[in-house]
Amino acid sequence: MCAPIPRNPQPDHRVVALRPSLADGAGVSAEYAALDERLAVRAPAGVPLEHAAALPPAALTAEQALDRPGPGFAGRLLVCGAAGAVGGYLVRPAALRGLHPAALARPGDAEAVRGLGAPEVFTGAAPPPAGAYDAVIDAAGRPRTVQAVRDGGRCVSLTPFAVPDPERSVDAEVYGVRTDPAMLDTPARRVEDGHPALRIARVLPFEEAPRAHALPEAGGTRGKIVLTPGS
Template identity: 40%
Template sequence: MSTTFRSAVVRTPGGPDSIEIIDVPVVEPGPNQIRVEIAAAAVNPVDLAVANGVFHELGLIDQPDHTGLGWDFAGTVAAAGPGVDIPVGSRVAGLVGGFDRDYGTYAGQLIVSASDAALVPDGIDLTTAATIPLNGLAAAQMLDLLGDGGGRSLLVTGAAGAVGGYLIPLAQDRGWRVTGLARADDEKFVRGLGAGFTTEAAPGWDAVADAAAFQEQGFALVRDGGIFVGVQPGAVPAETRGVTVHVVVTEPDGARLAGLLDATASGRLPARVHAVVPLDEVAAAHVAVAKGGIRGRYVLQP
């Protein structure tokens, strides 16, 4: 076995061209940890923000040498530490949380807490599984902030995006009457999830789940006394008009992720892979994602 693996990092953030691929020593897992041989890692907009230095400027990243990239992963357990009941060779997926770290999922290997990973069920491949953790858990945890709908109206912005596509069916399961706000080209997809559809929304919604990060524009659509849930912790709209404001900070949750993977394997939740590219093409993948309009995720293979 090789004593090193490759990992994509940024030293001085400056966009896609600042991404480097370095060799990192293999380490063994400690108690309650697993070492995963990564087969696939999704590219998310938050990764572009890290590479562009957004979170460095906010003071959320302060690494002395380099910052790791990537949040989602899927792969095979290569080693397990004491106290772990996941067998070596198991297929798993998971989420690495937090911004300030020198490692990420754009890599050949990863050490994670076993509780942050979930077994990948039959009927779903590792490439697809890698697209689910961050966006699926973000949607589920946004619903925790919204609570049960009881027939109330919920507008999901960015309804055809990665988070929005999970929010719609999960919100319906919690009793919300859901309408998706998206571009006209996305109507078939949104309605296919069982939601109403609109390309323009007037104010008056009981709640808005702002997956598109419209921020103040999204907040303005909530009725007085309603609920707004955003996705940008660094830019929280002020609470006015009696509107309750929440912002999701997505955290790893292996048990919750297991349910999302099962729901995807059964077809209840959508699974969309836009393209699969080798790790060496990570900069090109970031450029493509930055152009916008992509439905589904770019997935990197180490």
């Protein structure tokens, strides 16, 4: 359940939320923004608020992506980009659901991804076997990972520019995050308990917004880029 937020929030109430405009792929950076209080949940205690702000888009995308293979999915799952800003939130929730997710990551990230709960980690030198998985969730923009899905399986891409080509009888889709405060409260409480730790790559001031957009586009980012207004 959502942590209760007062109907008239006070300045000292720490909350996080995902605004619908962000879920729709639109929006701007601003020092202040109006927010429907029903979208807010209690921010993780003991976490800097500018770090907690990175939680909603990544964690909600991950939690919702795990629902895409279908209700009660209990098959073989491969997470692509398991060390990234979103992929890093996919592995542990999958393990908590009773799955044993395999992961695809860069060689230097293999041990960290195993620590998240992936018993099997593939790297570029050792790609996953073709047709071995019931579902693939691609958080790294690698549409060729559809080859790892069995006939009749499901491939979920979390990046709109990396749509898997239809092949065999694989059900492929691109999925975008939606607002869901009830679902957001679960990862917020996990972060509060330290599992997993928030994945922050950089915290930059507003005037470095162009750089903040360029960093993830260059690839290799291991967490979210956070923009903060001036003091």
